[in-house]
Amino acid sequence: NEFTIESITPNPAGSVFTLLVNNSKNYQVRTNIRIVGTDGKLYKSIGDKYYSKGQTPLEIGISELPIGTYYVMIESDKYKDVQQLKVVR
Numbered sequence: 001n002e003f004t005i006e007s008i009t010p011n012p013a014g015s016v017f018t019l020l021v022n023n024s025k026n027y028q029v030r031t032n033i034r035i036v037g038t039d040g041k042l043y044k045s046i047g048d049k050y051y052s053k054g055q056t057p058l059e060i061g062i063s064e065l066p067i068g069t070y071y072v073m074i075e076s077d078k079y080k081d082v083q084q085l086k087v088v089r
Helices: none
Strands: 003-009 017-024 031-038 042-051 054-061 069-077 080-087
Touching: 003 069, 017 031, 017 080, 031 054, 042 054
Parallel strands: none
Antiparallel strands: 003 017, 017 054, 031 042, 031 069, 069 080
């Protein structure tokens, strides 16, 4: 895929993790990042942002999330990627 989640570190995570987004397009991609529980509930949304070509690391705080398994989703008009995240304390 041309716009993907490259990695989530650390995983499992405690109170913060780094999401590495990779954009291989020659233009900026507008996307929304969401953290959704296995129950389908939206737990966190990082609003619309533009990502330039290359890799962009994002540090995301999750101390408010209960322990459990979640899905980190990035979505734009043309691209979507999902990876699992485990929250531990």
